[in-house]
Structure formats: C-alpha cells, structure tokens
Amino acid sequence: MSTHGGHGHGHGQGPGDHGEHDRGEHDHSEHDRGEHNHEHPHAPIDDLAGYRPESLLLEQALRELLIEHGVLTASDIQRQIDQTESRTPVLGAQIVARAWRDDAFRHALLDEAKPALGTAFALDLANTPELTVLENTAQVHHVVCCTLCSCYPRNILGIPPAWYKSREYRSRVVIEPRAVLREFGTDLPPEREIRVVDSTADMRYLVIPLRPAGTEGWDEARLAALVTRDSMIGVAQVLPPA
Amino acid sequence: MTPGSRLAAGTPVRVRSGDPRTHCRTPHYLRGKCGIVVRALGDYPNPEELAYHRPGMPALALYQVEFDSAQVWGDRLREAPYRIVADIFEHWLEPAGAAG
Numbered sequence: 269m270s271t272h273g274g275h276g277h278g279h280g281q282g283p284g285d286h287g288e289h290d291r292g293e294h295d296h297s298e299h300d301r302g303e304h305n306h307e308h309p310h311a312p313i314d315d316l317a318g319y320r321p322e323s324l325l326l327e328q329a330l331r332e333l334l335i336e337h338g339v340l341t342a343s344d345i346q347r348q349i350d351q352t353e354s355r356t357p358v359l360g361a362q363i364v365a366r367a368w369r370d371d372a373f374r375h376a377l378l379d380e381a382k383p384a385l386g387t388a389f390a391l392d393l394a395n396t397p398e399l400t401v402l403e404n405t406a407q408v409h410h411v412v413c414c415t416l417c418s419c420y421p422r423n424i425l426g427i428p429p430a431w432y433k434s435r436e437y438r439s440r441v442v443i444e445p446r447a448v449l450r451e452f453g454t455d456l457p458p459e460r461e462i463r464v465v466d467s468t469a470d471m472r473y474l475v476i477p478l479r480p481a482g483t484e485g486w487d488e489a490r491l492a493a494l495v496t497r498d499s500m501i502g503v504a505q506v507l508p509p510a
Numbered sequence: 511m512t513p514g515s516r517l518a519a520g521t522p523v524r525v526r527s528g529d530p531r532t533h534c535r536t537p538h539y540l541r542g543k544c545g546i547v548v549r550a551l552g553d554y555p556n557p558e559e560l561a562y563h564r565p566g567m568p569a570l571a572l573y574q575v576e577f578d579s580a581q582v583w584g585d586r587l588r589e590a591p592y593r594i595v596a597d598i599f600e601h602w603l604e605p606a607g608a609a610g
Contacts, residue, residue, distance in 0.1 A: 398551070400574075415537050442539065442582075446589045462592035469535045469572050469597040470554045 355426040360474060361495035363389065363424065365488045367401075368479045377401045381474070385424075396423040403476045404502065408461045411449065411502035412473045413441045421472040425497060432501065442466060452503040465502075475500050480508040517573055521547040522606040525575075525598060533561035536602045540594075544606045545577040551597060571600040 334340045367374040376384035381399040402410040415438045420428040441448045445464050477499035498504035527542035535557045555566030577594045
C-alpha cells in the first residue's frame with residue numbers, strides 16, 4: 269500500500285496531535301547501516317526535504333504564538349503528544365475480549381458505546397469523539413475507512429496506521445472492498461455481506477471481529493492477545509489459535 | 511429535509527448533489543445517491559461553519575445512511591454487491607420517495 273498523500277485535516281483532534289501530518293516518515297534505513305563512514309559528499313539529511321507544506325509552518329507559528337502568549341506551555345503540548353502516542357490498540361483488544369465473553373457488556377457496547385466503556389473500563393471519554401461499535405458476524409463483515417481524511421477511534425486504538433490515511437486505501441476500499449480485503453489476507457466467503465463504513469463526520473467506529481473457533485473457555489487476557497489492530501478496523505479477521 | 515425534522519430508520523433519502531466551494535463532510539461519491547436511514551446519531555455543530563471558526567449553531571442532526579454499491583457506482587461496480595454506510599448531515603438529505 270502506498271503511504272503518500274495521507275494528509276488529514278485534523279478533524280476533531282486536539283492540539284499537538286502531530287500524527288496527523290505524517291511528518292518524519294522519510295525512510296532512513298539506508299543511513300542506518302554500520303558501514304556509513306563520514307567521508308560522504310551528500311547533502312545534510314533533512315527529514316522534510318521536498319516536503320515543507322504550509323500547514324507545517326502554520327502549525328509552528330501557531331504553536332509559538334500560543335506559548336508566547338501564555339495560552340499553553342511547551343510541556344502542555346509535550347504531555348498531549350505523549351498521551352496521544354501512549355494510546356495503543358491494547359485497550360481495543362481488551363474491549364473486544366470482554367465483549368466476546370460477556371453478552372450483557374456486548375449488548376450495552378453495541379447499543380451505546382461510550383457509557384458502556386465508561387462503566388466497564390473506568391474510561392473518561394467525555395471530551396473524545398462519539399463512538400459506535402459494530403459487530404462482525406458470520407453474516408456480515410464491517411470494514412471502516414475515512415474517505416475524506418483520517419477519522420479513527422484514536423481514544424481506543426491510538427494513532428492510525430499510515431495505510432489507513434493513504435489515498436489508495438481511502439479511494440479503493442469503497443469501490444472494491446473485497447479486493448482490498450484480499451490484499452490484507454482477508455478472503456471472505458462470497459455469501460458474507462460486506463458493509464464499508466465511511467466515517468465521514470463526528471462518529472468514530474470500532475469493529476468487534478468474529479471470535480475465532482477454538483477459543484471456547486479462554487479468559488479475557490488470553491483472548492485479547494489474539495486481537496489485532498487491523499481486525500478492529502475490519503481489514504483483517506482474528507485468526508484461530510495455532 | 512427541513513431542519514428539526516426527525517427521520518426514522520428505514521426512510522429513503524437522497525444525498526443532495528450540490529458542490530459548494532466550502533469545507534463539508536459529504537463525500538463527492540455519494541452526492542446525488544439514494545440510500546436508507548439506518549439511525550439518527552444525534553445533533554452536532556455544523557462542520558461547514560466550524561471550519562471557518564463560527565459556532566456552528568444550531569446543531570444539525572446527523573444520520574447514518576446505508577447505500578447499495580450498485581446504486582452508488584452503477585456500471586463502474588467491480589465486485590459483487592455490498593453496502594456502504596456513511597454519516598450525512600440533515601441539510602444534505604432530501605426525500606427520495608418510495609422508489610429510492
């Protein structure tokens with residue numbers, strides 16, 4: 269999958285959410301090899317070579333002004349970045365594992381996600397975007413995208429993968445979902461109905477993947493270890509235990 | 511749809527085909543397409559106003575709308591039929607009639 273062109277517009281995101289801007293994705297692997305001795309005639313390494321969008325300058329100018337005027341401090345911003353980056357799909361996997369084991373929790377989650385999560389996981393979701401949980405079953409498979417930018421349940425899954433923001437994923441999954449899913453190794457039976465969920469506005473979507481066979485009686489931690497980020501976006505299924 | 515009206519699940523709707531030179535949250539590929547309301551998602555400030563630092567009030571109803579792939583893509587459809595679900599603000603929806 270191509271990773272270019274994934275510039276989101278920061279819809280509904282907090283300050284300091286630098287993940288939206290895809291910066292620093294320049295591949296440094298060729299410079300990381302041991303034989304790199306400094307006799308080289310190459311130009312200084314610039315993370316942003318050829319890529320210095322106005323939005324980045326705007327962000328820098330705004331950030332510096334906010335700090336200068338005492339609205340925020342640099343450490344406030346750093347704390348927000350740390351918080352954003354500390355969220356990982358682990359929380360999502362725990363939610364899925366509990367939903368698989370606990371019918372009452374699953375029904376509450378499908379009915380109204382935020383109150384159910386607030387109670388069961390002691391999460392403060394008051395200032396985060398609305399969330400809807402969708403269940404994949406033997407009849408229907410949900411796959412989530414955001415064709416307009418990069419809307420994603422960050423409060424549950426962390427920062428979206430680069431491919432989720434790519435122009436290729438965003439444009440193809442709504443017109444050839446089965447082909448895209450096959451590229452992720454997800455070959456669904458022809459009778460399985462597909463619902464492509466385009467998060468176009470204020471609602472974010474989390475998928476409960478189909479629970480794999482062979483996990484009967486497993487506890488929550490063991491189940492959670494099977495659940496991948498991609499299965500909660502809906503591009504993958506949770507594989508049965510080996 | 512008139513602001514303030516409430517669309518029930520199952521209501522056939524058509525997405526307006528306008529092309530305003532502004533920020534909006536209605537994807538081009540769904541404009542002019544017919545779908546069915548799945549459910550109301552609540553009221554949210556108008557993103558077309560928020561984008562210009564205006565309050566976006568009164569809040570607008572947001573609806574989850576389901577579309578048939580054949581309806582959306584017509585002859586361009588490359589795969590077996592599937593469904594597309596998107597969230598559309600009320601002022602982008604109009605009645606589609608029973609045939610929608």
